[in-house]
Structure formats: structure tokens, C-alpha cells
Amino acid sequence: MCSEQRPAALGWQAIRDEGLRRIRAREWAPGALIPHEAELAAEFGCARTTVNRALRALAEAGFLERRRKGGTRVVLTPLRKATLQIPIIRQEVEESGASYGYRLISRNLGPAPDALLQRLALRPGTELLHVRALHLRDGQPHVYEDRWLNPSAVPEILEVDLELISANEWLVQNVPYTDGELTLSAVSATPEVAALMGCxxxxxxxTMERLTWKAGAPVTLVTQSYAPGYRVSTSI
Amino acid sequence: MCSEQRPAALGWQAIRDEGLRRIRAREWAPGALIPHEAELAAEFGCARTTVNRALRALAEAGFLERRRKGGTRVVLTPLRKATLQIPIIRQEVEESGASYGYRLISRNLGPAPDALLQRLALRPGTELLHVRALHLRDGQPHVYEDRWLNPSAVPEILEVDLELISANEWLVQNVPYTDGELTLSAVSATPEVAALMGCxxxxxxxTMERLTWKAGAPVTLVTQSYAPGYRVSTSI
DNA sequence: CAGTGGTCTAGACCACGGT
DNA sequence: CCGTGGTCTAGACCACTGT
Structure with a gap:
């Protein structure tokens, strides 16, 4: 009946799944090169673009490593990746139906500790703004925040009334784009923090520590410690 | 000189960045619809495919929400996403140049607590395999692991000698594909765990808790508590 | 039903980076 | 140099879903 029958079109997800199967089955061995995109496109009977999409997904998921001219290799150590959402504390609290509050504890402009400046790649003696604050949930301490801000990267911060808006929210709304580093850990409450947190x-x-940069200059280093019992979940 | 001059081709990243700028500048207001792909393609003078790529990136990053027919909206609560890599403990230890060790503490097959079974959506009275173990780093306790396994999902696990291979590694190598849930928290060491961990x-x-599923059936629930001082970092 | 995003194609050019 | 992945295009069809 039909003369020019196409092979059933494979979606990029099907190709991704087949690739994952081959990785798991060791048909594509750890560390080994896999066929070129063009070759796979021929095998699967689809356009190279489609193969590209599938392999890109596997690379983003951490199963493959791709290099121009170098080809595509199966990653030796298949680290699984999980994406976790970093909440804006106020929203997280309000969305759970509780009331949000913010209390500034201290705000000091002055020379920062050398160890800190070294970590931020700043000259010794540089002045930073040190802000400590408490986020409240239904009036109870929820998160203790210890933050260092670099006025030379964001001079406007010195004019902001941090009693009214948290540095976090001001930064989100006013600093264009930042890349940075997030560190998670568990920390024992010091006596001082315990007193503030009521634990x-x-x-x-x-504890979440975020270090953000804007155009090569450190913007802020913030350490946020959540009240005991806090959990953060994500699907993997 | 040149008659048919094309406008400078914009890469999808440039369009993504411009989109992010508009979101940040409130030119695309939170919760509002943004123009269709076709419209933006006309504006930027590129193919719709390119716009699609850019908007898809912004959606994956959590800034936009897209629906067929419904159009593309700016997300009301711009949660930032961070992807963190879940290490295989043995590899993480060995890559840091330390030696890895594994010690089985206990292994029991029997009825599980009702609260646990309820969480796993299993019938009361179901038998689970309960495994407790210690991961060692240079001979020192590194991670305490408390794991429940569901033999009805992975019957082979009952035949595995868990003295020789950790349940984690066996699962990674033998269970095809799992989706699941990851929960991070900070936990105080109980006296028993403290004794085992030497803290x-x-x-x-x-503490990382992972619950994984295979085709609708729970496979394993594992709680891994890291020795004091452990930190996990990622770029955002 | 109709509008919007999701995806595929065939072809092209380019950027990177091993050899 | 030149092979490989990265990306763009113009057009097409499809899938989902709000009206």
C-alpha cells in the first residue's frame, strides 16, 4: 500500500532513553567514546539535531562528557545530579501560611577579617558591610543570617534601610545577574546564635552559605542557619 | 557596499540574557504573559527555534512557566535553582586521595515500623530489609548509613553479600532506573550514632535522605549522616 | 476549535581543540 | 589542519489545552 514509508519517527527522549540504557548496560563503557552524532543519526534514522538534543540532555544529566573534536565520552563516575530550589525565605514562609517577619540585629561598616577578605579575593584592609539579622516565622526565629556585603561592588547598599527590607530581597531586586557558589552544611548553634534563635x-x-559574584567582583557572602528541624526536599 | 546585510545574528544565549534582563527590570512583569515565540523571533530577527531555545533555558532555570496554548508567563516567585551532585561515597573518598572502607553493622529482615510502611505506601506488616553500615575514610568513620530495602521490588538484594559491597553500589549497578526524592537536613547525633561515628x-x-522508586514500587529509603564538618558545594 | 509551545528536518556555517 | 560538537534557519507537523 504505502510505498514511501518512513521509519517511525523517534523523539529525542526515546534516543536519550536508549543512550541511557546503553550506558547502564555497559554497551557504552565508562570512559569510552561513543559514536558521533552523525553516525547515531544514521542509526536511528533521524536528523543530527535530534541526536544532539538527546546527547545534550544526557550530558546535562551528568552521564556524558562532550568536547568539540574530542567526541563524546561516558563519564567515569556517574554522579547523579539533583536540582534544589533555593527559596526566598519570606516567600517560603508566607506560602506555608505563616506570617513573615524580619529583624535587623546589627549593621557595621568596617574592615573585615583577613581570612574572609582572602576568600573573597579582596585586598587586606578592605571595608565591608557586616549585617546580622533574624527571619521570623509567626514571630518565632526561623533563620539566622550573617552577611558580608562588598560596597565597592554595590555602593547603593550603603543607602538602603536594612530595617525595612532584607539585604537578600534588595539584592534580588537590584543586582542584575550574579553567579556564585552555594555550600550546604550542618552547624552546631553557638551560645550566641542559640540565644537569638531560641534553641x-x-x-x-x-546551614546554607552563598557567595555571589558580579562581573568578577564579590558581592556578598551570606550564611543562613535554619531553626532545628528544617528540611529541604527535591525530586531526583 | 553590501546590499543584503543581515542583522547581526543573535545567539540563543543573547536572547536568554535579554529575556532575563526584562524579567529583572519588570519589563516582563511577574505573573504576566510575555509575547509569543513568533513575535519575539520577529523582534530579534531570528528563527523561532532560537527563541524557543532561549525561553526553554529560562523556564528550566525557573524564571518562566510555559504552557501550550496558555503561553509563557513570568513566574511569580523566582526561586533560584542549584544543581548539586550526589556523590557515590566511595568515589568521593577515593578521589580526595583517602582510602575507603565499608563496615556492615547490622542486617535484619523483618516487619518494618508502621510509620515507615505508611510513608512507603506499603501494607502494614510488610517485611523489609534493614541495613546499617559505616563508610570509612582512612579508617575513620565518615558516613553512617541507615537503610531500608524493599525485597518485593528488588528480590535479588536478599542474595547479595552486603559485607562485600555496599547496598548503594549494588543498587547503582543493578537497578535500571529509579526516580525518587532527596531530603537534606541537619541532625543531632544520637548517643548510639555518636559512638559509632566517634563524635x-x-x-x-x-544528613541526606533518599527515597527511590522503581515503576511505582518503593525500592529503598536511605539516611546517610556525614561526620561533623562535612560540606557540599555547588555553583549557582 | 484554534492558538501556542514542542519537536523534527535537512542543510549550513562556525568554534573549538586534538593531531 | 580538519573532525566534532554547537548552533542557526525556514518550514512543517503535532500535542496539548484554554475558550
């Missing part, structure tokens, strides 16, 4: 000294606090 | 009771332990 027992030594309690285990889930 | 002080109450110490803050960074």
Missing part, C-alpha cells in the same frame, strides 16, 4: 546551644542547624 | 553526642551531622 539549645549545640543544636544542629541546617 | 560527641549531639554533634551536628549533615
Amino acid at each position: 539549645t546551644p549545640g543544636a544542629a542547624l541546617f | 560527641t553526642p549531639g554533634a551536628a551531622l549533615f
Whole structure:
């Protein structure tokens, strides 16, 4: 009946899945090169673009490593990746139906510790703005925040009334684009933090540290410690 | 000189950046619809495919929400996403130049607590394999692991000698594909765990809990608590 | 039903980076 | 140099879903 029958069109997801199967089955061995895009396109009977899309997805998921001219290799150590959403604390609190509050504890402009400046790649003696604050949830301490800001990267921050808006929100709304680094850890509450948070000294606090850069200059280093019992979930 | 001059070709990244700028500048207001792909393609003088690529990137990054027929909206709550790599403990240890060791603490097959079974959506009375183990780094306790396995999902696990290979590695190598859920928290070391880990009771332990599913059936629920001081970093 | 995003194609050019 | 992946194009058809 039909003379010019095309092979059933494979979607890029099908090709991705088949690639994943081959990786898992060791048909594509760890560390080994896999066929070129063109070759796979011929095998699967689709356009190279489609293969590209599939292999790109596998690379983003951490299964493959791709280099121009170098070809595509199966990653030796298949680290799984999880994407976790970094909440804006106010929104996270309000969306859970609780009321949000913010309390500034201290705000100081002055020379920062040398160890910190070294980490930020700043000259010794540079002045930073040091801000400590508490995020409240239904009036109870929810997150303790310790933040260093670099006025030479964001001079406007010195004019902001940090009693009214948290540095976090001001930055999100006013600093164009930042790349940075996120570090997660568990920290024991110091006596001082325990007093502020209303928890027992030594309690285990889930802690996120964010270091952000704007055009090569450090903008802020913030450490946020959540009240005991906080959990963050994501699907993998 | 040149008669048919094309406008300078914009890469999809440039369009993505311009889109991000408009979102940040509120030119595309939170919650509002943005122009169709075709419209933007006309504006930027490129193919719709290119616009699609850019908007898809912004959607994956969490700034936009897209629906067929519904159009593309700016997300109301711009949660930033971070992807973190879930290490295979053995590899993480060995790559840092340390030696890796694994010690099985206990292995019991029997009825599981009802609360746990409820969480796994299993019938009360179901038997699970309960495995506790220690991952060692240079002979020192590094991670305490408490794991529940569902033999009805992976019956082969009952035949595996868990003294020789950690359940984690066996699963990675033998269970085809799993989706699941990852939960991060900070936990205080119980006296028993502290004794096993060689740390002080109450110490803050960074803890990852993973619940994985295979075709609708729960495979394993594992809680891994890292020795004090552990940090996990990622770029954002 | 109709509008919007999702995807595929065939071809082309380019950028990177091993050899 | 030259092979490989990265990307763009113009057009097409499809899938989902709001009206």
C-alpha cells in the first residue's frame, strides 16, 4: 500500500532513553567514546539535531562528557545530579501560611577579617558591610543570617534601610545577574546564635552559605542557619 | 557596499540574557504573559527555534512557566535553582586521595515500623530489609548509613553479600532506573550514632535522605549522616 | 476549535581543540 | 589542519489545552 514509508519517527527522549540504557548496560563503557552524532543519526534514522538534543540532555544529566573534536565520552563516575530550589525565605514562609517577619540585629561598616577578605579575593584592609539579622516565622526565629556585603561592588547598599527590607530581597531586586557558589552544611548553634534563635546551644542547624559574584567582583557572602528541624526536599 | 546585510545574528544565549534582563527590570512583569515565540523571533530577527531555545533555558532555570496554548508567563516567585551532585561515597573518598572502607553493622529482615510502611505506601506488616553500615575514610568513620530495602521490588538484594559491597553500589549497578526524592537536613547525633561515628553526642551531622522508586514500587529509603564538618558545594 | 509551545528536518556555517 | 560538537534557519507537523 504505502510505498514511501518512513521509519517511525523517534523523539529525542526515546534516543536519550536508549543512550541511557546503553550506558547502564555497559554497551557504552565508562570512559569510552561513543559514536558521533552523525553516525547515531544514521542509526536511528533521524536528523543530527535530534541526536544532539538527546546527547545534550544526557550530558546535562551528568552521564556524558562532550568536547568539540574530542567526541563524546561516558563519564567515569556517574554522579547523579539533583536540582534544589533555593527559596526566598519570606516567600517560603508566607506560602506555608505563616506570617513573615524580619529583624535587623546589627549593621557595621568596617574592615573585615583577613581570612574572609582572602576568600573573597579582596585586598587586606578592605571595608565591608557586616549585617546580622533574624527571619521570623509567626514571630518565632526561623533563620539566622550573617552577611558580608562588598560596597565597592554595590555602593547603593550603603543607602538602603536594612530595617525595612532584607539585604537578600534588595539584592534580588537590584543586582542584575550574579553567579556564585552555594555550600550546604550542618552547624552546631553557638551560645550566641542559640540565644537569638531560641534553641539549645549545640543544636544542629541546617546551614546554607552563598557567595555571589558580579562581573568578577564579590558581592556578598551570606550564611543562613535554619531553626532545628528544617528540611529541604527535591525530586531526583 | 553590501546590499543584503543581515542583522547581526543573535545567539540563543543573547536572547536568554535579554529575556532575563526584562524579567529583572519588570519589563516582563511577574505573573504576566510575555509575547509569543513568533513575535519575539520577529523582534530579534531570528528563527523561532532560537527563541524557543532561549525561553526553554529560562523556564528550566525557573524564571518562566510555559504552557501550550496558555503561553509563557513570568513566574511569580523566582526561586533560584542549584544543581548539586550526589556523590557515590566511595568515589568521593577515593578521589580526595583517602582510602575507603565499608563496615556492615547490622542486617535484619523483618516487619518494618508502621510509620515507615505508611510513608512507603506499603501494607502494614510488610517485611523489609534493614541495613546499617559505616563508610570509612582512612579508617575513620565518615558516613553512617541507615537503610531500608524493599525485597518485593528488588528480590535479588536478599542474595547479595552486603559485607562485600555496599547496598548503594549494588543498587547503582543493578537497578535500571529509579526516580525518587532527596531530603537534606541537619541532625543531632544520637548517643548510639555518636559512638559509632566517634563524635560527641549531639554533634551536628549533615544528613541526606533518599527515597527511590522503581515503576511505582518503593525500592529503598536511605539516611546517610556525614561526620561533623562535612560540606557540599555547588555553583549557582 | 484554534492558538501556542514542542519537536523534527535537512542543510549550513562556525568554534573549538586534538593531531 | 580538519573532525566534532554547537548552533542557526525556514518550514512543517503535532500535542496539548484554554475558550
